[in-house]
Amino acid sequence: MTVPELSGTQEAILAAYAELIEEVGSDDVSYRVIARRAGIAERTVFRNYPTRVDLLLATAAWIEATLFARAESQSIFDVPLAIRDAMLRYDERPELAHVVAETAMRGVNGAAPSPGRAQLERLLDTEVPSLDAAQRTAIVAALSHLDSVGTWVTFRREFGMDRRDIADAAAWAAEAVLDTIRDRVVSPTFRSR
Amino acid sequence: MEEPVDTATAILASAAVLLRERTFDDISYRVLADEVGISERTIYRQYPTRPHLLAALSNWIEQSCFPLPPFVTVPDFRAAVHERFRAFDASPAYAHVGARASAISPTLDTEPAYITRAIEAMLDVAAPTLNQRDRRRIAASLRYFSSAMFWARLRTGFDLDAGEICDAFDRAVDTVLAKLPSSATWAQP
Numbered sequence: 001m002t003v004p005e006l007s008g009t010q011e012a013i014l015a016a017y018a019e020l021i022e023e024v025g026s027d028d029v030s031y032r033v034i035a036r037r038a039g040i041a042e043r044t045v046f047r048n049y050p051t052r053v054d055l056l057l058a059t060a061a062w063i064e065a066t067l068f069a070r071a072e073s074q075s076i077f078d079v080p081l082a083i084r085d086a087m088l089r090y091d092e093r094p095e096l097a098h099v100v101a102e103t104a105m106r107g108v109n110g111a112a113p114s115p116g117r118a119q120l121e122r123l124l125d126t127e128v129p130s131l132d133a134a135q136r137t138a139i140v141a142a143l144s145h146l147d148s149v150g151t152w153v154t155f156r157r158e159f160g161m162d163r164r165d166i167a168d169a170a171a172w173a174a175e176a177v178l179d180t181i182r183d184r185v186v187s188p189t190f191r192s193r
Numbered sequence: 194m195e196e197p198v199d200t201a202t203a204i205l206a207s208a209a210v211l212l213r214e215r216t217f218d219d220i221s222y223r224v225l226a227d228e229v230g231i232s233e234r235t236i237y238r239q240y241p242t243r244p245h246l247l248a249a250l251s252n253w254i255e256q257s258c259f260p261l262p263p264f265v266t267v268p269d270f271r272a273a274v275h276e277r278f279r280a281f282d283a284s285p286a287y288a289h290v291g292a293r294a295s296a297i298s299p300t301l302d303t304e305p306a307y308i309t310r311a312i313e314a315m316l317d318v319a320a321p322t323l324n325q326r327d328r329r330r331i332a333a334s335l336r337y338f339s340s341a342m343f344w345a346r347l348r349t350g351f352d353l354d355a356g357e358i359c360d361a362f363d364r365a366v367d368t369v370l371a372k373l374p375s376s377a378t379w380a381q382p
Contacts, residue, residue: 101296114350138364158309173334
């Protein structure tokens with residue numbers, strides 16, 4: 001996952017905005033209030049984030065990279081475990097989880113909807129290189145879809161699941177996706193790094 | 194699209210028209226009020242915040258542009274979802290509004306979507322003796338792979354077109370259904 005290099009001021013702005021989102025929601029927070037919370041001048045906020053959309057996307061990226069950061073999986077077969085952990089983490093910060101989920105659904109003007117794609121591809125290519133292109137895409141797409149805040153939002157909203165049920169169902173689905181490739185792994189002895 | 198019947202609907206119809214040339218974020222209440230020919234205050238009365246507007250707009254678009262074909266069996270479910278993904282691809286701006294609205298913090302007492310209920314009913318018929326835990330796991334997975342979010346993620350994050358997205362969807366559904374015990378009466382893919 002790429003973490004954009006932030007200045008101390010930018011980080012203060014994003015942290016202040018994230019705090020305020022949890023208190024009052026993302027819609028009602030003015031630049032003046034954000035500036036006061038961050039302890040800087042309002043024009044400094046404007047200089048760094050000229051529009052509200054700029055500010056929101058930067059904040060969502062910052063939340064993903066910090067509060068929702070995860071340990072990198074060493075194997076594609078570890079991904080369900082990472083997904084389970086991620087779901088529990090989203091559940092601790094529901095308002096921020098919704099913000100991250102929504103900014104990833106804006107199309108080309110929004111946040112990258114599959115930030116973990118490259119890593120999933122790397123793991124899959126190393127461990128299960130024998131897949132054809134369509135199989136590979138389908139597995140990476142399914143795992144990348146499951147390994148996102150959208151899973152937490154959907155399972156909660158549509159099925160009223162609590163944190164344990166969400167973590168269980170998300171990890172279960174990821175295991176199901178991996179079932180088709182479980183015994184197609186290249187032996188580590190033959191793997192060239 | 195039928196004639197708007199009331200102010201709330203007229204606002205949504207105008208917002209949908211504006212969506213053809215700009216993103217949802219660029220549709221201010223000011224611009225929207227001018228388009229409908231009413232005051233900004235009237236819009237605030239109907240939709241106190243932008244998330245309210247987004248949720249209502251998404252419902253309206255869903256009903257007028259992306260009606261879900263009814264389904265009872267798994268093959269019908271697949272066909273219905275394919276049809277929706279193709280419709281999304283033909284109107285990406287509208288489909289993204291749906292994907293966004295399904296991700297925001299719920300503004301009202303949101304009912305589960307019709308497709309959620311339909312998937313649960315399909316499972317009741319196909320696997321009546323399946324335990325609750327596995328039933329919810331399967332229903333939730335099928336629901337999530339058939340969502341506007343899945344379409345949006347694969348379109349933007351993977352540059353896939355509707356046909357490729359339908360293929361990835363079918364493969365995901367296969368992996369989920371393969372988890373079912375053989376007693377379930379699935380029409381095998």
